[in-house]
Amino acid sequence: xxxxxxxxxxxxxxxxxxxxxxxxxxxxxxxxxxxxxxxxxxxxxxxxxxxxxxxxxxxxxxxxxxxxxxxxxxxxxxxxxxxxxxxxxxxxxxxxxxxxxxxxxxxxxxxxxxxxxxxxxxxxxxxxxxxxxxxxxxxxxxxxxxxxxxxxxxxxxxxxxxxxxxxxxxx
Numbered sequence: 001x002x003x004x005x006x007x008x009x010x011x012x013x014x015x016x017x018x019x020x021x022x023x024x025x026x027x028x029x030x031x032x033x034x035x036x037x038x039x040x041x042x043x044x045x046x047x048x049x050x051x052x053x054x055x056x057x058x059x060x061x062x063x064x065x066x067x068x069x070x071x072x073x074x075x076x077x078x079x080x081x082x083x084x085x086x087x088x089x090x091x092x093x094x095x096x097x098x099x100x101x102x103x104x105x106x107x108x109x110x111x112x113x114x115x116x117x118x119x120x121x122x123x124x125x126x127x128x129x130x131x132x133x134x135x136x137x138x139x140x141x142x143x144x145x146x147x148x149x150x151x152x153x154x155x156x157x158x159x160x161x162x163x164x165x166x167x168x169x170x171x
Contacts, residue, residue, distance in 0.1 A: 010031050016051065016168040023162045027145040034134040037145060041132035042166045049124050050171035055081075058132045059115045060160025061101050065108045069143040070097035073119055079155035080118035091110055093138055095171050097136075109149040112160050120169075 023039040044053060055073060063069060075083045081098060101115050113146050123129055146160050 010138055011170045014015055014170040015164070016047055016170055017044065018163055018165065018167045020163055020165040023146065026147045028142055029135055030140075030142040031136055034070075034136045036048075036142055037133045037135050039045065040145075040162065040164050041141055043111045043128055043130045044163045044166040044168060045128045046123065046168055048171065049126050052169045052171065053121045053123055053129065054118065054167040054169055055121060056118045056167070057133060057163070058114065058120060058163045059133075059162045060146045061115050063101070063108055063109065063137075063146035064149045066102075067108060067115060067143070067149070068102040068138045070136050070138075071101075071115075071117070072097055073117070074122060074132050074134060075121060076130055081117075099161040110152055110157050112146075112148050112158050114160070131149055131164065 004149065019042050021039065021042045025039070027038050027040075029035055029037070040057075040059075042055075046053065057071075059071075059075070061069070072079050121131075135143050142149060143160055148157055151157055
């Protein structure tokens with residue numbers, strides 16, 4: 001119990017709205033250039049340009065053995081929340097992903113992994129914003145969403161679901 005402190009009028013940090021896209025079907029991509037993950041986008045219209053948007057992504061990922069995938073988070077067409085760690089070796093900005101996944105196991109083809117990522121954005125906007133995930137793979141990697149690369153009869157071969165959630169946070 002706190003005496004002398006009133007919660008009246010405190011609005012900073014409140015969650016004003018929550019929107020989510022929940023994906024249950026499968027998606028696959030094999031390309032060394034970034035492309036949209038179909039169905040992994042969410043649109044939100046902030047009430048104030050000073051509010052922030054918290055984006056939370058949960059992916060069920062499958063790849064072939066020794067598979068690698070990199071992900072970007074875009075606000076409309078702007079790449080946000082990405083690493084600059086490789087900028088000096090990456091003049092074409094082809095590897096500036098927000099997060100990545102790799103599986104060194106030769107048995108990866110039958111496994112499903114969970115990958116999570118979150119980013120607090122300050123869009124300074126009251127227009128409708130669309131946040132989406134894009135993915136690229138390396139070499140002969142095939143990225144799979146919500147299912148493993150290979151489907152067999154093994155008990156550990158499971159399917160999954162993925163989601164992208166946008167939460168408006170009052171400034």
